[in-house]
Every structure is written in C-alpha cells, then in structure tokens.
Amino acid sequence: MRQRLEKRAAVECLVADGGMGTQLQARGLVPGECPERWCLERPEQVRAVHAAYREAGSLIVETNTFGGSRYKLAHYGLSERVAEINRAGAALARDVAGDSQYVMASLGPTGLFMEPYGDETEANFYAAFAEQARAFEAGGADAVIVETMMAIEECCVAVRAVRETTGLTCLASFTFEPQPDGGFASMMGVTPEQFAQQALAAGAHIIGANCGTGPDAMVTVIRRLRAVSQVPLIAMPNAGMPTLENGETVFRETPQEMAGKVAALVAAGASIIGGCCGTTPAHIAAMARAVQAVRQTGK
Template sequence: MTTRKKDLRAYLKDHLLVGDGAMATQLHGVGVPVGVSFEELCLSNPRLVHEVHTSYYQAGARFLETNTYSANRDALSRYGLEHKVARINRLAVAIAREAAQDDAYVAGSIGSILAGRVKKKVLDEYRDQYEEQAIALLHAGVDGLILETFVDLEELLLAIEVIRPLTDVPVIAQLATLEVGRTRDGYALTDAFSELKAAGADVIGLNCRLGPAELLRSFENTMIPEDALLSVFPNAGRLGMTDGEYAFKSSPEYFGQSALRLREQGVRLIGGCCGTTPAHVKAIADALESLEPQARVNPTIVAGDRPSITVQNTREREKPSIVERVKTATTIIVEFDPPRDLDADQFLHGCCELHKAGADAITLADNSLATVRMSNMALGALMKSRHGIDPLLHIACRDRNLIGQQSHLMGLHALGIDQILVITGDPSRFGDLPGASSVFDVTSFDLIRMVKQLNEGVSFSGRPLKQKAQFIVGAAFNPNVRNMDAAVARLEKKVEAGADYIMTQPVYDAESIRNVYEATKHIGIPVFIGIMPLTSSRNAEFLHNEVPGIKLSTEALERMKKVQGEAARQEGIAIAKELVDTAVRYFNGIYLITPFNYYEMAAELIQYTRQQSSLVRMAQT
C-alpha cells in the first residue's frame, strides 16, 4: 500500500505505481458535452469530478492527477475564465486529495499551452502562465507536478525552467510524440530525455497521442539516461469510427498485458490517457499486483540505427531557380491563371507562347479569389513534363488542412516542382462556392516555416524524411496600403520565417515603384515588382474599387476612361510599359500578371522588359 508520507521519487525507486486514466473521457461519458471547460467543473460540479477520481482510486490507481490539464490562462480565456486560474487549480487539488484518502499521491496536472497547435507565438510568452498555474497547485499542497502532453521538447523545457526553481517537489515531464521516437520539433527521444533529465525533471516519460504498442516501441528504441525514473500514460489505441461514433479500440485486457511489457522496459509509473477508463486502470493494477520494478536495460544501438534529420539531397535541380537567376540578370515571372473549365489545351498553348517570349517562370494561382479553377499542381506537371516550362505554384492556406498541405508539398517534390509562393488565400465565402469551408490551419508565416522544415528533411510532425526537399519559397507583399511601415514589418516577419523572395501586388505609378524599392531594399532577398496591364476602363474601375490589395493611380484611371475596345488594351499596355521603364531601374525581378488570360499582352510586355532592361544595363556599364 502506498503512503503519501514517502517522497514520490523515493517510492518509485523501489516500487511500481499505478496511475489513473482519462478525466475527459469519463466526464464526457456521463453527459458533459465536448466544447465546455472540463476544468471549470471544479467550480460548478465538484462532486462529478470527485466521482471520477474515486472511480480510478477504487480501480487501483494510487497516483491521481488533478483536473487541471487546461487550467491555464490561455485555455481558460476561451470561456471567459482567465481570472479564475488560481481558484480552479486550488479547488482541483482539494477534490483530488479527498478522493485519494491517505494512501495515494496527488499530482498537479499542467498541460501544454501550445496543445499541439502550430507555434504562432514566441514560447517565452508562456512563462508567466506556467508560473501562475504551478504556484496555485503548489500552494494547494500537491505531492508533485506532472507536465504532460507536450509535443514540442522546447516548450516542455521552458515549463521546467520556469517551475523547477519554485519547488523541490517531484516534477514529472511527459512528451507526446506524433511519430514513434521523435518529437514534433525534431528531437530524437534519446536526446529529448537526456535534456529533460538535465533540466531537472525527476521522472521522464510519454503520454497521449499513441497507444501502448507504439509507446512501447518508443522505449525499446531509446537510450534512457542512467538512473532515470520512467512513466507512461498511453491512449487506449488510436481513435477511430465504430458504429457511427468515435471510439478508442484498446480493451482493458490488452492494457493489462501492455503494462507488463512496459514494466520490462523499466517503467515505474503506468496509467492511461485518452479513451482509458477505470476498467483499463484495474487491468493495469491487477497485472502489476505484487510485482517489483525491473531495472532499465538500454538497447544496443550501433552506428546508423538512430534516424538522423541530417540527410542528403538526392535530386539535382534541373535549372537555376528564379532566386539564383535574379542575382545576375533581369528575371521575369509571368502569372497565367489556370482555366475554370476542363479544357487545358488552350492554357498550355498560352504557356508555350509566354515561354517562347522569354518568361523565366510561369506562376499559377491557387484558386484565386476563392474561385474554383483547375489544379495548378496538375497543370504545373504538364507544363514541366510536356514543354519543359518552369512552373511556380501558389499555395494557399485556405483550402487544405495540415495533412493535405504536407501531402501536396510532397507531391510537388516528387514532380520536381520546387518553386512556390505561399499565400493566405481569399475567404471561401466570397468565391463561387460560398458554402465551402476555409481551413486556415496555419497562417502564411507558419506555412513558410513548415516548408523550410521539409527542406531540412523533417516532416510537419517532426518525423525524419529520407530526402530533403528543395523548395524555393516566395511570399506576397501588398504595397497598396496606407501604413507602409506596418506592411514592411509584416514582410520582415515572412523573411524571418524563411521566405526566399517576394512578389508584390501590382502597382500603377512610378512613385509607388520607387517607394517599394526604398521600403524593401534592406530585407536582403529579391523582390519581384508586380505589373498588370489594364484592358478597359471598366476593368480599371473594378480592380481599383473591388479587388483586395490593388489600388490604381488617378492618372491610370483617367487615361483608361478615354479609350475603348482594342484602343483600351493598347493604352493598358502603354501604361504597363511606362511602369516597366521605371521598374527595371530599381528591380532585377519583374512580375507580370496576365489579365483575363490575354497572353499576347503579357508576351509583348516580356519582350519589352527584356529590351529595356538591356538598355539600362548597358547604360550602367
């Protein structure tokens, strides 16, 4: 029988300890709906929380976690409860302590604030929140703190750095891996566990995300620091659909068998996470009854056994990228929109004409203005394979979740398409399918970072890849704003995230071109200045008044009002040529946008840009 008078660290050196199971699973099972704060129940329905603790205690758990996993300021603010952090945490300890009676440990649960989301803030901003929650739990008299479900080692190390100086009670640090053996931020568990122990964690382990078999495999293939105490709280297998409802598959009997295997790996503290119930905990307790812990024996790892995130490129780039070209010569990117129907032949013909006119790359939007068009990935593959034309594909954050985004990028890599432009994307409700969902799992900043992670040979989930991608990543810049300083600050963040080049929205006067140059000349990566010829007065008024990110000069609007028909197109080309005259004096990168797929207009501007840039270079030499 456990006695709380003995320090948890000392107890685990000589004993096995059974932990509890999932709190949320039990609360949901008795009717608490998803979408509410389970932690708030410590205030509004403490008896219900007490009953869950008691059910686990009666099943054999002698290590109970407080109902405070998300009782931090960030999570509670979603329910207007951010001012009740201390109160909820203190009450949660009292509820668990009453259920624990005199022979079970009570550990204060502190969950990841990032909670599996894409990192959008500087992690250092979480310091105060970890301190606030930890102090409340410590003052309430917990026997230890359990930091759990951290998918990123860096966040868990930050939490330990904040909490360790506050107390000498045991600190349990548990990672939640998305892939067997590696954290989302790319650390092998061998390295992660070593850093956690060095940072001051008393017990190190794994919980959540994966079931017993995968967590067992993680321990089997990891070097554990000498004398480290180990914990594990697996999910009840993988979440799946059964009889029309989501459910976890692992049975209590299987959990009992798994507990024995985990004991063989030297694990001392064994409980359950998502999907586990008192029946699972009873199976663990029954399996481990009267057994002593086993000493940890690390696997024999020889050179090459451990996966490395440092891999070699296995494919040479066929041609210099636009970033390489623009360093020494004027480089022209031409945008040509994919068709809105099923006929690709006319589009490919236009691409060939633009290529013959001298375009260095043809860029294809990703359902611009949220209007459905043919897949730019499919068209890019046809351009490259049939005609040897370099595609540059836009990738919007709007249409794909993170699973789809990584799959899409992996497909582009397989096709040898590695020049992309990452954009946010226009909201779906303003497109031609207004009932469609806008995904926006990540911002353009986040996606740029994640693409560059693929270039390091690491997947979005932290899994090492056998090859490095070679993506050249562009970012968009809108200079047609009132506050240029704010726009440039946003652009600088994209550069910091890893952008290799910039493409601007179209500008319509020489002064704007000069302003863009002055505002961006310090950023250190190529800028492709956007120029789009006008086709009519109505087109000019539409762009100026209705299309986000575009603003025409008064002069351009007045000039287009005076002409019609073919004369209007010629005037639009004339205005664009005047802009080219200025642009080539300031920029090596020119981004021509084809209006209404009138590729003849763009082809004429390509040839004119080549001519004018040559004259400027000759004059400079």
C-alpha cells in the same frame, strides 16, 4: 508523511490513473464546455472520477487541470481565475486521495508557440506555468506532470517553472508518434533521446510518454528513454490507436489487452504505469492487477 514520488518510483512500480475527459463526458460534460470549470461548479462529479480510479487501484490521482493555463482558460473567459481553478483541482484530488495516494497535478500545453516560432515570449510562458504550479502546491498536490508536450522549448520552460517556484516533484511527459522510418518523434520532430536529455537538464525528476500511441508502441518509446536516462519513467498509453466510427473517435483496446502489455512496459523500464485517451477505471483495475502480478513474480 508520504515518501516523495520520485524516490518511491525508483524502487517500486506504481499505478497512475486513466483518462479524465471521457469520464467527465459520461457525467454530462458537453463538447465545447470547459472541463476545468467543473472543479468549481461541479466538484462532486470530479471527485467521483477520482474515487472511481482510486477504487480501481491507482496510487496516483491526476487532477482535472490539463487545460488550466491562462492561455487555455482565456477561451472561456476564465483567465483571471487560473489560481482559483488550479488550486481547486488539486484540493479536490487531495480530498479523495487523503494521505494514502499521491496527487499529480496535470499541466498541459498552451497550444501556442514561443518565439521565434510564435509570438509568445519565454517569460510569458514561464509566468503562466509558475502561476499554475504555485496553485497546485497551495491545493495540496505532491507532484506536477508537464504532459502531452510536443515542443521541447515549452516543456523545458514548464519544468523550470515548477522546479524553481515550488517544492513539488516534477514529471515531464512527451507525446511521440510513429514515423515513416520506423522511429518515433513528436509533432515538432523531437525524438525520445532529445526529449530525455533536455527535460532532465531542465530539472525533471521523472520523464516519460503519454498519448500518441497504444501500449505496444509505448514499449519501444520507454525502452529508448531508459537507454539514455536513469530516472524513473512514466508510461501512460492510449487504449490503442483511435478509429473513427460514425463520426466518433473510438479506442478499442480492452482492459484485458492493456493489462497484457504491462509486463512488457515494466521490462522496458517503466516504473509508473497509467492510461491516457480511451482508458477507464476498468482499464486501470486490470492494469493494477497486472502490476501486482509483476511485483510478485518479478517479471
């Protein structure tokens, strides 16, 4: 039986995987298509992405369910297939992970706001997140990462839904952006310290940051989270900051450049390291080697 993720991450630096969407695009996903639908209709391609990251050295495989809430799936007429899609996403990841990898189910934001900022109630959000969480558990997930969150209220409702309706490890990951004053905050103005306090109060076992920044800025964010928390931290930076080239968003940080930042992320306090936008199996392979070097040298 696998040791619970939060217990292992408390004593060892672990490698997560990288970007999913761009990998599916390379396999034929077209703009406007529902990535999560591939869990049902093109499962072999989703498995191939998981397998590529496994081969690259990731210990944690993240599911293809980022937009799997009933709110997001409604855009594609799939709101009544939430349980089926999320369960399938977890099961596909488990097929590849076997007993040697952790399956971390991806739960992304709804794209809507709760009252009083929007029309949705907390009860509706809770029900939607709980629906996903139960499906993840049924599909064989070990953990759920509530990720790319910007509104602390939504994040905390999702964390509570995971903790109160399943026995899974719960990670909470916010997206922070550089601010004019030199600090970091989410699009909704939430600072790393505010996020840490409230996500932990909601019950998160592991907290951290993903997207929004490259690894250099992520070091500062992780350091600030470590200053106010004792739980394991996860860092999943983009492959640098995006640039627009010929109408296409490009992330220019190379695998070697990303790997060069791993020691600094670990020193800042990260114990789970992976990648977000622009990262590939090549990035994760280089970062996994860097993590191994840190384990061997202790720095």
